Amino acid sequence: MNNDQLIATLATNARRAARTLATSTYEERQQALLAIATLIEKKEDEILRANSNDVQRERAAGMNESLLDRLTLNPARIAGMANGARKVAQLSDPLHQTLRHRVLDNGLELTQVSVPFGVVGMIYEARPNVTLDAAVILLMSGNAALLRGSSSASQTNQVLVEIMKEALTTTPISPEVLQLVPSDDRDTVRALLHARGLVDLVIPRGSASLIRTVVDESLVPAIETGAGVCHVYVDKHADMEKALPILINSKTQRPSVCNAAETLLIHKEVATSFLPPALTALHSAGVTLHCDELSGKVASSLSIPYIPATESDWSTEYGTLEMNVGVVDSLESATEHILKFGTHHTEAIVSESQESISRFIALSDCAAVMINASTRFTDGEEMGFGAEIGISNQKLHARGPMGLEAMTTTTWIVKGDGQIRK
Amino acid sequence: MNNDQLIATLATNARRAARTLATSTYEERQQALLAIATLIEKKEDEILRANSNDVQRERAAGMNESLLDRLTLNPARIAGMANGARKVAQLSDPLHQTLRHRVLDNGLELTQVSVPFGVVGMIYEARPNVTLDAAVILLMSGNAALLRGSSSASQTNQVLVEIMKEALTTTPISPEVLQLVPSDDRDTVRALLHARGLVDLVIPRGSASLIRTVVDESLVPAIETGAGVCHVYVDKHADMEKALPILINSKTQRPSVCNAAETLLIHKEVATSFLPPALTALHSAGVTLHCDELSGKVASSLSIPYIPATESDWSTEYGTLEMNVGVVDSLESATEHILKFGTHHTEAIVSESQESISRFIALSDCAAVMINASTRFTDGEEMGFGAEIGISNQKLHARGPMGLEAMTTTTWIVKGDGQIRK
Numbered sequence: 001m002n003n004d005q006l007i008a009t010l011a012t013n014a015r016r017a018a019r020t021l022a023t024s025t026y027e028e029r030q031q032a033l034l035a036i037a038t039l040i041e042k043k044e045d046e047i048l049r050a051n052s053n054d055v056q057r058e059r060a061a062g063m064n065e066s067l068l069d070r071l072t073l074n075p076a077r078i079a080g081m082a083n084g085a086r087k088v089a090q091l092s093d094p095l096h097q098t099l100r101h102r103v104l105d106n107g108l109e110l111t112q113v114s115v116p117f118g119v120v121g122m123i124y125e126a127r128p129n130v131t132l133d134a135a136v137i138l139l140m141s142g143n144a145a146l147l148r149g150s151s152s153a154s155q156t157n158q159v160l161v162e163i164m165k166e167a168l169t170t171t172p173i174s175p176e177v178l179q180l181v182p183s184d185d186r187d188t189v190r191a192l193l194h195a196r197g198l199v200d201l202v203i204p205r206g207s208a209s210l211i212r213t214v215v216d217e218s219l220v221p222a223i224e225t226g227a228g229v230c231h232v233y234v235d236k237h238a239d240m241e242k243a244l245p246i247l248i249n250s251k252t253q254r255p256s257v258c259n260a261a262e263t264l265l266i267h268k269e270v271a272t273s274f275l276p277p278a279l280t281a282l283h284s285a286g287v288t289l290h291c292d293e294l295s296g297k298v299a300s301s302l303s304i305p306y307i308p309a310t311e312s313d314w315s316t317e318y319g320t321l322e323m324n325v326g327v328v329d330s331l332e333s334a335t336e337h338i339l340k341f342g343t344h345h346t347e348a349i350v351s352e353s354q355e356s357i358s359r360f361i362a363l364s365d366c367a368a369v370m371i372n373a374s375t376r377f378t379d380g381e382e383m384g385f386g387a388e389i390g391i392s393n394q395k396l397h398a399r400g401p402m403g404l405e406a407m408t409t410t411t412w413i414v415k416g417d418g419q420i421r422k
Numbered sequence: 423m424n425n426d427q428l429i430a431t432l433a434t435n436a437r438r439a440a441r442t443l444a445t446s447t448y449e450e451r452q453q454a455l456l457a458i459a460t461l462i463e464k465k466e467d468e469i470l471r472a473n474s475n476d477v478q479r480e481r482a483a484g485m486n487e488s489l490l491d492r493l494t495l496n497p498a499r500i501a502g503m504a505n506g507a508r509k510v511a512q513l514s515d516p517l518h519q520t521l522r523h524r525v526l527d528n529g530l531e532l533t534q535v536s537v538p539f540g541v542v543g544m545i546y547e548a549r550p551n552v553t554l555d556a557a558v559i560l561l562m563s564g565n566a567a568l569l570r571g572s573s574s575a576s577q578t579n580q581v582l583v584e585i586m587k588e589a590l591t592t593t594p595i596s597p598e599v600l601q602l603v604p605s606d607d608r609d610t611v612r613a614l615l616h617a618r619g620l621v622d623l624v625i626p627r628g629s630a631s632l633i634r635t636v637v638d639e640s641l642v643p644a645i646e647t648g649a650g651v652c653h654v655y656v657d658k659h660a661d662m663e664k665a666l667p668i669l670i671n672s673k674t675q676r677p678s679v680c681n682a683a684e685t686l687l688i689h690k691e692v693a694t695s696f697l698p699p700a701l702t703a704l705h706s707a708g709v710t711l712h713c714d715e716l717s718g719k720v721a722s723s724l725s726i727p728y729i730p731a732t733e734s735d736w737s738t739e740y741g742t743l744e745m746n747v748g749v750v751d752s753l754e755s756a757t758e759h760i761l762k763f764g765t766h767h768t769e770a771i772v773s774e775s776q777e778s779i780s781r782f783i784a785l786s787d788c789a790a791v792m793i794n795a796s797t798r799f800t801d802g803e804e805m806g807f808g809a810e811i812g813i814s815n816q817k818l819h820a821r822g823p824m825g826l827e828a829m830t831t832t833t834w835i836v837k838g839d840g841q842i843r844k
């Protein structure tokens with residue numbers, strides 16, 4: 001069987017099984033998630049054994065410590081996964097919700113309701129907890145899942161999927177709604193992306209290059225996630241007392257994630273007052289600075305080392321303690337810079353002027369605008385979604401953190417009594 | 423300048439101009455549409471002259487009468503276009519609407535609002551009225567438009583776009599928000615589909631092969647529209663008094679459009695009672711029948727001619743007075759047939775059983791389910807949207823008729839007072 005046939009088989013099995021999800025009740029899906037949580041905790045030893053095999057093999061193969069850390073499970077992380085499933089089970093039902101309702105003059109009753117996509121493919125990298133996090137969100141939203149994790153986590157993922165399937169045998173939901181896609185062959189990703197008509201949606205989660213591959217290659221509708229070149233713009237009407245903590249928090253609180261800031265833009269009228277404390281604080285926090293000409297002069301005058309910012313720096317998602325610094329002539333220059341180099345993820349403005357804020361919102365074209373707040377708040381948990389399957393920075397379907405609702409589509413139910421068109 | 427550079431230039435101009443839309447008020451957009459309506463009527467002669475050139479050239483080149491009819495404008499059709507623009511101007515504002523609102527414990531105020539996509543590419547075929555219909559929907563929803571019509575309508579489209587641009591000069595909205603993409607070269611379609619990052623969304627409207635090209639080729643997010651292999655399923659619990667008019671209306675009222683039915687599926691328990699009147703009525707209405715074995719026997723017994731239905735017939739969108747007829751063992755067999763051969767557009771069930779209706783809704787996986795009503799009701803006008811830019815039969819973003827709201831995306835506005843993440 002080649003990979004296209006393999007994916008076709010897995011997707012067809014998943015779709016047939018998905019009928020048991022499409023007709024399931026909220027309570028049945030809740031029970032399924034609770035059964036998964038219980039069994040994941042009960043089988044902790046089995047999970048840790050498989051994970052230890054993965055970690056040892058990858059360590060021997062030379063994987064770096066940061067990736068090894070992401071790959072490694074321990075009892076606390078397993079408990080976290082189980083509790084994550086319990087939390088999702090408590091969220092309100094995303095299915096069969098009435099989104100629009102209308103009765104027409106001819107008596108037809110229109111109801112637009114939320115329904116599952118059907119079969120969703122997840123393509124993700126090292127962290128095995130995504131296997132569980134994604135599966136429970138997809139189950140709760142009524143979708144069958146094709147899970148294509150990293151080969152580095154293959155044994156862990158295999159055990160996690162087996163445990164979830166075993167848990168589903170105690171429910172009316174068919175265990176076949178979960179399908180692990182083999183990760184020992186890179187070509188299974190291509191086959192999944194080409195399974196148009198068999199898979200309804202693919203979601204990549206991981207590096208920019210993975211997401212780029214999906215966007216370029218996929219014939220299946222895809223949701224782009226994650227890449228975040230986020231900016232903090234300090235307006236001429238900024239309250240400097242707010243600006244400094246927002247800047248430092250946006251850059252340094254967790255630099256590896258997509259909602260961390262990569263670039264500081266400052267209005268020229270406040271550059272001379274704000275740059276000295278800002279550059280000093282960033283430098284003290286261990287941030288390597290990439291400066292434009294004007295901010296570089298300020299850095300020099302403070303004896304703070306910096307690298308002259310290159311064209312490619314402005315569009316780099318560092319994911320580390322590095323930051324670009326630029327001085328702009330106006331709010332419009334700031335938003336032009338953001339549109340040119342940004343990724344439509346999260347943009348922050350620090351300003352006390354309602355006019356500046358309104359123009360920034362209208363012109364920055366992103367999933368989330370932070371007004372006098374850290375970029376780090378673009379996050380499903382922080383924003384009260386309860387769980388998130390990723391952060392979309394595309395405009396189609398879902399924009400920003402995606403929770404259960406984003407994993408649904410709609411159907412118009414048109415109820416008649418024999419109406420025909422005149 | 424090659425076509426990639428051409429599209430880049432048009433899209434960049436459109437995006438710059440789109441700022442005047444992003445910051446426009448509802449009243450300004452309404453006035454723009456009314457100005458367009460007035461000028462379209464005033465310049466009727468100019469439009470008719472250009473259209474007459476297109477029609478003469480295409481007639482000489484051998485275009486068939488049905489396509490010539492779609493290409494031809496007359497005073498009534500021009501008035502229809504102008505009144506269409508006036509109607510869209512009366513619809514409620516799709517922009518800056520609050521979709522979700524939440525205040526977090528930390529004081530952050532979250533508001534999800536509707537915003538324009540930005541730059542939308544329309545790719546469409548013969549009918550020049552789409553130039554105006556699409557432009558006004560896109561303007562009203564705050565989007566700049568790249569309009570790529572058919573080369574057969576090139577002079578008409580050119581004049582229509584010039585008139586709309588002239589009308590915009592009387593408003594605060596830049597005329598550059600409308601850009602006509604040259605249609606003299608097929609390659610401009612490819613260039614438009616590859617303009618990732620420059621164009622936010624493309625919408626194809628036209629033949630199945632156009633839509634297939636877009637789906638296969640596009641690197642820009644696209645919304646599939648139109649292809650409709652719709653079914654009428656007559657359940658064993660059907661009221662036959664309702665079934666017959668629904669069947670005939672679904673097939674014959676306007677067979678060329680996507681929401682016309684192509685296939686009748688009948689539960690075996692009612693086949694012997696329903697098929698004789700159904701086949702007789704279809705035959706009398708001039709419908710050519712493609713029958714499975716059982717329905718073919720009934721046709722034979724009534725001396726009604728038929729063609730044995732082939733595998734490819736079941737998935738053909740005839741668009742003419744032809745219909746497939748099949749007898750199924752159960753509701754589940756009907757929905758399996760629909761999932762195998764349908765296009766997730768519109769599926770009708772005729773049944774008095776709530777259980778049958780619920781199962782059909784859960785298992786037919788389509789944009790619109792008609793319960794005891796004609797498939798022909800899946801239509802923006804009929805469903806009260808006021809206008810439609812197309813009917814989506816994909817699951818991502820919009821499903822079913824797309825009005826103004828479907829042409830918007832969202833932004834989370836997060837209002838703080840200096841909040842940072844702990």
